Amino acid sequence: MSDADAPQPGAPPDGPRVVSTGGDRSDGIVRCERCGASEASLNVATGMLRCGFCRYEWRTENALVTFDLDGAIGELSGVVVGSGTADVTADPSVTLRCTACGADVVIDTTAGVQARCHWCRHTLSLTEQVPNGAVPDMLLPFRVPKADAVTRVAEFVGKRTFFAHPRFRAEFTPENVMGVYLPYMVVDVNAHARVAGEGEHQTRSYTVQVRNSEGETRSERRYDADVYDVRRAFDVHVDDLTVESSAERLDRDTERTSNNVINTILPFDVENGVRYDPRYLQGFTSERRDVDVDALRGAVHQQVGDIARWRADETIDHYDRGVRWDSTDVDVHGERWVSAYLPVWLYSYLEEKKDGSTLLHYVAVNGRTGETMGSIPLNKGRLALVAGVVEAFALVAAVVLWVLM
Amino acid sequence: MTGAVVLAADVLASSGGGDGSGKAILLALLLAGPLFYGWVHLRYRNTDKRHHHESETRSQMLDVQAQDTHIGSRTGLTSARMKGANSRKVRAP
Ligand SMILES: [Zn+2]
Ligand SMILES: [Zn+2]
Numbered sequence: 001m002s003d004a005d006a007p008q009p010g011a012p013p014d015g016p017r018v019v020s021t022g023g024d025r026s027d028g029i030v031r032c033e034r035c036g037a038s039e040a041s042l043n044v045a046t047g048m049l050r051c052g053f054c055r056y057e058w059r060t061e062n063a064l065v066t067f068d069l070d071g072a073i074g075e076l077s078g079v080v081v082g083s084g085t086a087d088v089t090a091d092p093s094v095t096l097r098c099t100a101c102g103a104d105v106v107i108d109t110t111a112g113v114q115a116r117c118h119w120c121r122h123t124l125s126l127t128e129q130v131p132n133g134a135v136p137d138m139l140l141p142f143r144v145p146k147a148d149a150v151t152r153v154a155e156f157v158g159k160r161t162f163f164a165h166p167r168f169r170a171e172f173t174p175e176n177v178m179g180v181y182l183p184y185m186v187v188d189v190n191a192h193a194r195v196a197g198e199g200e201h202q203t204r205s206y207t208v209q210v211r212n213s214e215g216e217t218r219s220e221r222r223y224d225a226d227v228y229d230v231r232r233a234f235d236v237h238v239d240d241l242t243v244e245s246s247a248e249r250l251d252r253d254t255e256r257t258s259n260n261v262i263n264t265i266l267p268f269d270v271e272n273g274v275r276y277d278p279r280y281l282q283g284f285t286s287e288r289r290d291v292d293v294d295a296l297r298g299a300v301h302q303q304v305g306d307i308a309r310w311r312a313d314e315t316i317d318h319y320d321r322g323v324r325w326d327s328t329d330v331d332v333h334g335e336r337w338v339s340a341y342l343p344v345w346l347y348s349y350l351e352e353k354k355d356g357s358t359l360l361h362y363v364a365v366n367g368r369t370g371e372t373m374g375s376i377p378l379n380k381g382r383l384a385l386v387a388g389v390v391e392a393f394a395l396v397a398a399v400v401l402w403v404l405m
Numbered sequence: 406m407t408g409a410v411v412l413a414a415d416v417l418a419s420s421g422g423g424d425g426s427g428k429a430i431l432l433a434l435l436l437a438g439p440l441f442y443g444w445v446h447l448r449y450r451n452t453d454k455r456h457h458h459e460s461e462t463r464s465q466m467l468d469v470q471a472q473d474t475h476i477g478s479r480t481g482l483t484s485a486r487m488k489g490a491n492s493r494k495v496r497a498p
């Protein structure tokens with residue numbers, strides 16, 4: 001991979017080192033290795049690609065190993081990026097020349113990365129990585145079959161029906177779950193972290209008698225503690241930190257969307273990702289990335305800080321009363337970015353509220369692990385009514401307790 | 406609505422120590438309606454859920470340097486936990 005490791009021509013000397021993950025399939029048609037047919041798709045049961053004509057199945061290369069993007073994190077320095085992380089351009093359409101018949105076919109990469117030649121019906125795929133950021137470096141194929149996803153969605157919703165909005169209950173059709181490849185950035189970070197603060201270690205605990213204004217005494221617990229200035233410095237190697245890379249999915253306003261439930265089903269086993277191959281997308285939909293590395297870097301570094309502080313907790317056992325960190329500093333020595341399509345089964349429902357606003361609900365199933373999370377529109381009237389009844393009974397109980405006390 | 410529940414939970418937590426659990430139970434009963442509403446709301450909408458990147462991301466910690474300096478002591482504290490402890494908070498400084 002010595003050619004691929006060379007810096008991108010024209011990149012500034014201190015710019016990122018770009019590892020080309022594009023490959024040499026520039027004709028836009030990817031063919032079966034046995035019969036030459038241009039149609040193949042993922043067989044979810046085996047995780048392999050299957051030719052649409054001769055049923056031949058084959059496995060494609062592991063992305064991170066192939067592109068040497070899985071090297072030791074401690075040796076990372078500077079910025080290394082897969083070529084699929086290139087900045088997304090304003091014009092997302094790409095023209096491909098069909099090698100079978102010579103027609104020019106425009107692929108609108110906002111809609112997907114595949115098109116059918118309208119003359120000869122060959123499936124043309126955006127395999128040549130035009131540097132507009134539309135094609136990711138790697139992809140993790142679906143492993144959870146649709147039937148399994150339908151069951152998980154139905155189970156999740158089945159446990160939440162009594163207070164669900166009546167229209168949602170009437171329209172709920174778990175079979176409408178859709179397989180979607182969503183765009184993410186997968187990041188390895190080599191950093192040095194420093195956290196500093198104050199910790200308390202308990203030295204004594206005892207009971208005191210306290211007299212209140214009415215002259216009654218009662219016993220209360222008191223504690224003595226030693227106070228320490230606590231500092232920790234360490235190297236932290238973060239492996240496969242995964243962040244959404246579309247503006248829509250990064251919107252976490254729970255008044256408008258339920259993207260947070262899609263976020264909840266992370267993480268994925270991204271180490272098993274394969275080199276991007278458009279044939280895996282057959283039968284699924286995909287969303288285009290529209291956020292670049294530079295726009296995500298701040299959030300990623302902040303998450304590295306969160307991870308560092310979480311790890312530092314292992315070193316503060318002595319402070320049994322707790323530690324208050326006052327500062328967290330992270331120096332990032334090296335980072336490696338890879339863009340990826342990750343598989344999500346999505347059931348979506350648009351709630352139209354009385355004030356005209358809308359709220360998009362999802363039930364999401366991780367296409368690899370099956371982890372499921374969702375948002376169900378509420379029947380707020382029924383919930384308020386039942387909460388009122390609960391309150392009424394509780395008030396009666398409170399009065400009884402008051403009298404007894 | 407969920408804000409009220411969080412507030413209630415805080416009040417319950419702080420009133421838990423000291424003068425017995427009677428007042429805490431009383432307070433929980435007085436707030437039972439809002440607490441129930443908030444509990445169902447979160448169970449259906451899951452607005453509090455997110456990926457726990459801090460604990461669910463693979464990481465390695467190496468070459469740990471610790472520096473601990475005794476700077477004093479506090480006596481007669483009423484809480485069993487340190488005031489302002491945040492080592493398990495994700496967005497601490
Ligand atoms: Zn074939
Ligand atoms: Zn053609």
